[in-house]
Amino acid sequence: MKSTIPETGVPITPPTGNGGDRQENRQEASLHGEILLRLRDYVVEGNIPEGARVPERQLCEMLGISRTPLREALKVLAAEGLIELLPNRGARVRQLGQRDLEELFDVMAGLESLAGRLACEAITDAEITAIEQLHYEMYGHYLHRDMHGYFQANQRIHESIVASARNETLKTAYANFAGRIRRVRYSANFARKRQRWAEAMREHEAILDALRRRAGSELSDILFQHLRNKRAAAIEHLTEPQESVPASP
Amino acid sequence: MKSTIPETGVPITPPTGNGGDRQENRQEASLHGEILLRLRDYVVEGNIPEGARVPERQLCEMLGISRTPLREALKVLAAEGLIELLPNRGARVRQLGQRDLEELFDVMAGLESLAGRLACEAITDAEITAIEQLHYEMYGHYLHRDMHGYFQANQRIHESIVASARNETLKTAYANFAGRIRRVRYSANFARKRQRWAEAMREHEAILDALRRRAGSELSDILFQHLRNKRAAAIEHLTEPQESVPASP
């Protein structure tokens, strides 16, 4: 009864055009780099089911390249933690258990916590104003119960804080881990519980407040706790996935 | 007058035997994985000068393999940030400027800060006792002015804290960034200023104290500041490299 994990067969859909260059080493020039970007997006967007094997042959045909650059890209993706390479048995999309997700969220929490601390040292008034702007925008989405808009504004706020930390190394690492989580988010289709919304909004108020006062240590704490709460909501959601869509009797 | 950066020519010394499996994906089985481990150690240990190109040909002969697995390993090392790949111009050992080092130290500070916080949630009394043991050992080295021993004990303490966080993802990321810094440490031959020693010892006392009390938030702050001070010492040392060896008049 393990038909939930397809052993083979990747839904062959041509990958989307190269999105953004989120990664540190932008090697769009070489074919290998191009492939890497496209494959990463392809996997992050959840086009391959969890634990399914990534057939080199099909991907090569799909991308119109030979196996060499593809395999190089696979090695990199494995190093990034998106897929795993079994000896002589090919690549599989890495399957994240609950424990893995908890770990990932905690590392994200640590990175954002660090970002907040560093941002307090370097952020400009203009940047704070911009974040406030996003905050009000997000509040509007909250009032209108527009989850998608809320989600996007929320993400942009966190990215802005990371950007304000003025640390490219941090930014890269953050993007990497965010990708791993996004992979899950795409497939699991996270839905935030309404109750959590109000809490999150309050936490964001506190974040802004600490940021305005440049209270690095304090902001660090708040951000960590904020992400911890996010983590709890996400895990809870995974454990009982259907909240608003009860099973038919 | 750019003879300081050798454009070519890698000192050909056979790499040390495979050390430890510090990395997440342990693929010792495959040839590629073996090569990856050996090459990473080879680069981290500083066998190739900063900014020098990494000649595939020579490395292939040295390792007795063909270019395919080597190139795969290079791609991974590039993704890890140890080397950089210039299009059509091969791989170079990544050169870390002062800004890069500052960023790296800050990220390490963030990760250790996180590790401390998490450790407070999960650490056992036995683990704390073990860390205290290391602490006293380190203190002994400090009294005897044994910098090497001090350094090693210090490193083991920090690794113990990371291990106590019980987060493999964090541990992997930590090892990765530690490698990048170690690369510099090997070549630059960091020497800690004596004055800094006393400070560091006091900070370590505070770390232990917070750890005993499981004061996560507090420990997080202390660890961050501790690493920040380390950073300052390291950068200062880089700026005026010779402290104990003044130039002859």
Place this chain on the structure above:
DNA sequence: TGCACAAAAAATGAATGCAAAATAGCCGTC
């Protein structure tokens, strides 16, 4: 002697080829 240009040499990037391992298919046996 110094510089510019060009051709040779070498190195890189990607494709193809080949051996070994794994998976699937098939048949025989229980």
Place this chain on the structure above:
DNA sequence: GACGGCTATTTTGCATTCATTTTTTGTGCA
């Protein structure tokens, strides 16, 4: 009808080969 062993096909891992690009070297000229 199900299970187990054997063979065929597929797939993976690595080596080799080919086409470009870069780097070096050599030569001619000012």
